[in-house]
Amino acid sequence: MEAAKKDKTSPKKKLADKPLTATMEDYLEAIYDLDQDKKVVRVKDIAKRLDVKMPTVTSALKTLNERGMVHYEKYEYVELTTEGSAVGHEMHRRHRLLLKFLTDILKIDHQVADEEACKMEHALSLSTLERLADFMAFIQDCPRAGESWLEHFDTYRTSGNKPQACASCTEQFSCEEIGGQRPSGVAQPKPVIKRKVSGKGGAPAGRKRSKNP
Known part of the structure; x- marks a missing residue:
């Protein structure tokens, strides 16, 4: 039996191919948000934003640096790479959309909604998120909403x-009637009339039309 071929993929490439964890995404989002507010981002800024200790931030930044998401050296400022900035921007967008849905539509307390949005933003697929955005836009634009x-x-x-x-x-x-009885509080359906319309070959076709349009 031939010996199995050695995997020549570099450890760094293997690491980069692994999906980001929710914690990593939180760090990238925090750095992105801080970068929008400040010219430079420090470790202590990230620690304060995420309410964690500075050594924890340093460890996370080391991992993100190895994955090509940030530029970071000890005691230096933190910068997002192009890829890291794209992830941070997407997580920021997800968070704002979910926060708006929870507070504006469901009327949930802002602090609770902010915490819930943090959890939800990592789990929803892009298609589900876009559907939610469309639903919110529909509510605002529809004359009956x-x-x-x-x-x-x-x-x-x-x-x-x-x-x-x-x-x-x-x-x-x-x-429809349920079990031969109408549900409590539901009005009796209004009567309908049938109007015959001649189709091809003279065969009559029926179409129901509401008595009161």
Whole structure:
């Protein structure tokens, strides 16, 4: 049997190919945010931002430096590489989007929302995040949603009572009967009429149309 071929991939290349951990992404996001506020980023700035000890930051920076995400030498300033900046920017974008959703849409306390956004930003796929962004834009742009819609949601969330505007809207829609009985509080569907339309060959076709459009 032939001896297995030696893997000639360098240790540094192997390390760079491994996915970033959530902690690494947090560091890159913190450095990115600090870089937007300051001209230089120091180890003590990162430690304060992430509420960790400076030796912990130094150890993390060493790993990120080996992975080509930062430029760092002991006692020097910290700089993101092009790749590290791209990751930091993406994590910043994710965090801001999730924070806005949690605070503006779900009305969650800002501090709690900030902590939750930190956890969520690492788990959601890009496609899910973009879908969430589209949903938020739709709420703001749709004439049947907007600020009043969010106010109705807040009323429902805090009191458990359905706003009158929502109750009126619900009555316009029908639903299937469940177990031979309609669910409590759901209005009886409005009657519909059928209108025959001649198709090709004279075969009649039926289409239901609401009595009141």
